[in-house]
Amino acid sequence: MPKFQNASELSAVRQEMSRALQKGIIPFWLERSIDTEYGG
């Protein structure tokens, strides 16, 4: 595996992605997709 020269830059991208998941994609589907009446 290559050694990335600027780990802080990649770490920042990682944090952006984690935030996009936790604050965007996961809650979007948790709030909308679950069928509480019939399941699924």
Next chain:
Amino acid sequence: MLSFDGKGDFTGDDEKYIVTQSRMLWGFSHLIPYALEEQRPQMAQAAQSGFDFLRTNFWDSEYGGFVWKTARNGQVLDRAKLTYGESFAVYALSEYALRFQDPAALRMAEEAFNLLESRAADNAFGGYYENLEADWSFSPSGAGGGDRKSLDIHMHLLEAFTTLAEASGDPIHLRRLREVMSLILCRMVNHEAGFGYNQFDLQFNRIPAICINRTWNADRETNECIEKALDTTSYGHNVELSWLMDRALRLTGGEKPPILRRLLDHALRYGCDTVYGGIYRDGVAEEPALVHDKEWWQNFESMVGFLNGYCRFGEEAYLAAFQQTWGFIKSCFLHPLLGESRQLLDREGNPIVDQLGNPWKGIYHTGRALSECIDRLDLLCEKQPR
């Protein structure tokens, strides 16, 4: 329920498909470690609800296998057995079994796998048939899909069998995974130019790609006509194949074939938009892209493929493509307030289809891509993977 417009409001389309129900089950199972602590119990409940709905309503107790579509209440609307749908059920049930150590889910995944082997596998020419009817007889030819095989189906079987083999440890699952990998490499890709062919007859002769009822291009709302259909290729599909094949190789062992890089190099050369960012939708073999629209799943999968390529081969151009694609996704695909991705954009990033969810679009491509990238970024930053 999965159909939401560009404002995140439910559109009223409440039919349930085995593909998307499975993708949501996979997503709520796989993404728990990436979620906030307080989100995890609800995700586990959602996964449980998804598993219960699948085994109660989608399983065909007469012929076996999973039906294609139900109404919201579980009433069966389309009883067909599509290898695409069956493969996603195997993928999701295996992931659920891995996450929750649930033997019932693993048994169901294995039963679905056994049915694919006995009913959908072509023992004369290899591989799997595309579309079958309720009783596993062939669907009609042409748009019915009964007379063809596709890279799409086999790529998703590769994905499903990898997770099934991880969950079961059964040598037969590993053996069939190797066979699917071998078939893709021997029959379905152009090794020199680095792209995948689309559709084949049952003997694996290449044939012009057409839209197939229920599956290939059924999710697309634009209607471009590509004249030279024989060699059309999907950049996002090719890059997705590169990382899925690499993932499978970690399980099966063996040398990395040169095609893993060539798929990326072909997409870099013809599919990446160096002006606006992102990846184009379709092209023809070794020529400039034909369709410059940008589709959400191709862009999310390309991000994983290019980052995986950088991790495996150290090629700086792959890292640049990853960063450029993420930049385009952040600024154009992701809804600034609601957080999910829009479906289809024009070249400059303006929405063509701004839906955030539909019967094909759930948490699978977006959530998976981010989790896969996070794992690789952790490795690059010398942290421990999850």
